[in-house]
Amino acid sequence: xxxxxxxxxxxxxxxxxxxxxxxxxxxxxxxxxxxxxxxxxxxxxxxxxxxxxxxxxxxxxxxxxxxxxxxxxxxxxxxxxxxxxxxxxxxxxxxxxxxxxxxxxxxxx
Amino acid sequence: xxxxxxxxxxxxxxxxxxxxxxxxxxxxxxxxxxxxxxxxxxxxxxxxxxxxxxxxxxxxxxxxxxxxxxxxxxxxxxxxxxxxxxxxxxxxxxxxxxxxxxxxxxxxxxxxxxxxxxxxxx
Numbered sequence: 001x002x003x004x005x006x007x008x009x010x011x012x013x014x015x016x017x018x019x020x021x022x023x024x025x026x027x028x029x030x031x032x033x034x035x036x037x038x039x040x041x042x043x044x045x046x047x048x049x050x051x052x053x054x055x056x057x058x059x060x061x062x063x064x065x066x067x068x069x070x071x072x073x074x075x076x077x078x079x080x081x082x083x084x085x086x087x088x089x090x091x092x093x094x095x096x097x098x099x100x101x102x103x104x105x106x107x108x109x
Numbered sequence: 110x111x112x113x114x115x116x117x118x119x120x121x122x123x124x125x126x127x128x129x130x131x132x133x134x135x136x137x138x139x140x141x142x143x144x145x146x147x148x149x150x151x152x153x154x155x156x157x158x159x160x161x162x163x164x165x166x167x168x169x170x171x172x173x174x175x176x177x178x179x180x181x182x183x184x185x186x187x188x189x190x191x192x193x194x195x196x197x198x199x200x201x202x203x204x205x206x207x208x209x210x211x212x213x214x215x216x217x218x219x220x221x222x223x224x225x226x227x228x229x230x231x
Contacts, residue, residue: 003155036217038156045224046148046156051210051217089156091217096169098146098158098215 004029004090004101011107017078020104022090023071030071034093037066037075040103041086049088050075082108111136113206113222121200121229127193131206131222138187139164144209146218147180147191149202157202161215162189169214196229203227 005023012018022029022037029035035053038046048057050066053073063078073092077084085108090101117129131145138145146161160170162180170178174193182189193200203226207218 034213034216038218045205045221046218047221048210048217048219051219057219091156091158093213093216096214097171098161100148100156100158102155 002099004092004099006088006090006101006104008102009105009107011109012077012080013109014080014082016080017076018080018106019074019076020088020090020106022073022075022092022101024073024092024099025071028092028094028099029068029073032093032095033068035066035068035073036091037064038089038091039084039086040089046089077106080108084108111208111220113208113220115204115206115222115225117225117227119226119228121196121227122231123197123229124195127191127196127200127227127229129191129204129206129225129227130188131190133187133189133208136208138182138189139184142211144214145182145189146207146209146215148205148207148218148221150205150224151199151202158215159191159193159204161209163214198229201227201229 037050040046053068054066147159160180177194179192203224205224206222208220210217
């Protein structure tokens with residue numbers, strides 16, 4: 001199991017939209033519709049924002065959306081707010097196991 | 110509201126065994142819809158899945174850790190546990206226990222404990 005590839009950083013101004021990519025392989029992202037996205041603020045546990053590529057858990061605003069094309073999944077945060085500044089991690093089911101991405105630090109300018 | 114709480118020693122000596130327990134409250138560890146897992150995060154680094162267990166005892170482990178990991182469940186105590194043998198400094202991390210979303214073995218983790226820092230040092 002190899003880690004999924006994410007850009008180390010992303011940024012946007014309040015109100016703007018930003019998209020974070022997550023690239024895997026035909027053994028994980030490309031073959032399973034079980035991509036998840038987590039938000040992590042410093043010193044806190046990760047919080048699930050998206051699961052099964054594009055589903056939002058109860059309580060997660062629709063400003064957060066997910067998609068997938070081939071071996072690459074994406075998280076889009078629309079209407080950026082200061083509170084969205086955090087680290088974001090993707091993960092994928094990988095045939096009985098789980099693989100995570102290296103994380104992307106989102107900065108709200 | 111479901112809550113998970115990790116507990117165990119914060120300091121482990123090299124070559125020894127790391128042992129942690131996750132206590133589940135506000136929900137049932139024997140609920141047939143859910144699996145339960147362990148994830149760790151090394152300082153300043155990303156997340157790494159360690160393994161997952163079902164209340165019946167079925168387990169799934171990260172291949173890179175499989176030879177050193179044992180996850181078990183104690184349904185009477187509403188706890189599940191992690192043992193990692195022959196630890197080195199590379200095992201220093203924040204260890205999280207978490208619940209897997211329903212209907213899938215390892216699809217996503219929807220509830221997490223606060224995490225516990227384990228340092229491997231003599």
